[in-house]
Amino acid sequence: MSGITRTHYCTEISAVNQGQTVTLTGWVDTRRDHGGLVFIDLRDRTGIIQVVISPDINPASFDKAGEVRSEYVLAVVGKVSQRPEGTVNPNLATGEVEVLVDEMRILNRAKTPPFYIEDGVEVDENLRLRYRYLDLRRPEMQQTMMLRHRAGRSVREFLDQHGFLEIETPMLTRSTPEGARDYLVPSRINPGRFYALPQSPQLYKQILMVAGMDRYYQMARCFRDEDLRADRQPEFTQIDIEMSFVQVEDILPLMEEMIARLCRETIDLEITASFPRLTYQEAMDRFGSDKPDTRFGMEIKDITDVAAGCGFKVFASAAQGGGQVRCINATGCAGMSRKDIDDLAKFAAIYQAKGLAYMIVNGDGIKSAITKFFNDSELDTIRERLDAREGDLLLFVADKPDVVAAALGALRLHLAERLEMIPKNKYNFLWVTDFPLFDYDEEEKRWVAMHHPFTSPREEDMPLLESDPGRVRAQAYDMVLNGIEIGGGSIRIHRREMQETMFAALGLTGEEAQEKFGFMLDAFEYGTPPHGGIAFGFDRLIMLLAGRKTIRDVIPFPKTQSATDLMNMAPGGVDNRQLKELHIKLDIKEKK
């Protein structure tokens, strides 16, 4: 690079620079060699510009251009020139101009890449991840990283302007019961003891409130050793926020404002900064999900009352035994084949639904194997409730409420996608509130915290804590965008007695609570302000703003579904000396 200094990024050149001598650097996107004249599309992170290498300008550079190949790294010095008439390329931001190259330096050569460095590639993800540095070179990936950067900056600026302090919390912390599996880090200095990487900075941020920091935020890296999904990575980033002296009504509007600003400053999207709110119960009833996608209808309707008295045993027994009979209207699907419907039943079975009953609405009325179990007025009621018209297909699930919700909720999404009912470029933000405080764990036969054990119950439900935990509602809220949970938080418990009651409800003995959370309980005795907060899944947010289907596309170095990094092959083995220092012996069962 000696003697060469870049003067512009590729797309900073326009007709304004005509006649100027500029120095550009970048990668060879494509080379078009006409024998007597060579065109090179030079690419940097801003985009592409055409440079022209002609023997009439500099024969030495022209000779060199012959050996240039894709992805070679170049520096070119030349004059900006208006393109000759008829050769303007309207598809290129810099299409009106070109750079007539005088000096050209090949800064580095490149092997032929294993896939094309261009957008919209459908390459095996194996390859993309193995050669992530090439994948990240693709324009859409670079733009995603820039979007991510702008998003982070927008959030930081907003929070700074609202008096939040960015404070770091430890990555080496301690394992706590409840919640996801921890990633453990052995302590060399303390044999047999382990740190845990944080699942979230929950306890630290609450302690910061006790410490009087008043308003905290952090772009926090979090770690959870659980199975992966398209929107779940073992290592991810949260916008972590906590505030003192607040109630739900202080937090939600502020967060709406933050997200509205984020949308404006990243993808130029204007959204109404007052999101619809649904209670958890309402969301489950209408959409079968605690993160409903409201971009389309096809809501779930209840016909348990009608089914209770009908002659169809499956329905009647579910309705009478504390279960539900609910249905959705797959509008216009009356023409589905028997096999199509069987496939839908198989799909519902994934969610433990034992069957999928259906009725076809045609010109003569309702056609179905189960019609005979209903009288005319019952059929009319069903039709009315589902707003069923000729050509519709009604799908029923009868089961326990959670199975009905899961199956119909999933079916609703599945059908909407298949029927292309989901409008593009629609961003439906909403809040889900009043979550249950507890969830019953059938395996462990005990109550577990639905959000986390530090969530405050709603005041009017506090008397139920011991008598009827299942009915206690939490001061918890999730922000949902297009059917994906992008953030969640709560008002926290800030009194020792309440926290102890909570631990007891979760089945922790006093000793266990003291051992694991003693510092927290102690802290609560030294003047803890009422506080609450929220954490956003930053990766998920970026994924949605970037219109991607997986957070792997917005994380620079993601892991595969089996939690490995195909570029550096992490996790890797370590040598015995390291293990010995850590006082660790392996006990691996050989696969036969």
Next chain:
RNA sequence: GGAGCUGUGGUGUAGCGGUCUAACAUGCCGGCCUGUCAAGCCGGAGAUCGCGGGUUCGAUUCCCGUCAGCUCCGCCA
């Protein structure tokens, strides 16, 4: 822990019991070419069909297992 989908030259696909001595596109290599922009034209190289086993006279094709990636259930306070 479980279910499903995918795996064929560098890349993306076709072929789904035998004319497969594996096709097409693109990329790659060489030649020609001074206005292209997915440059063009001509020529060439490049694949033990993910791996292992089985069925069969014969397997890229069918079956079983296995590995890898993906999607999902469980799991994810």
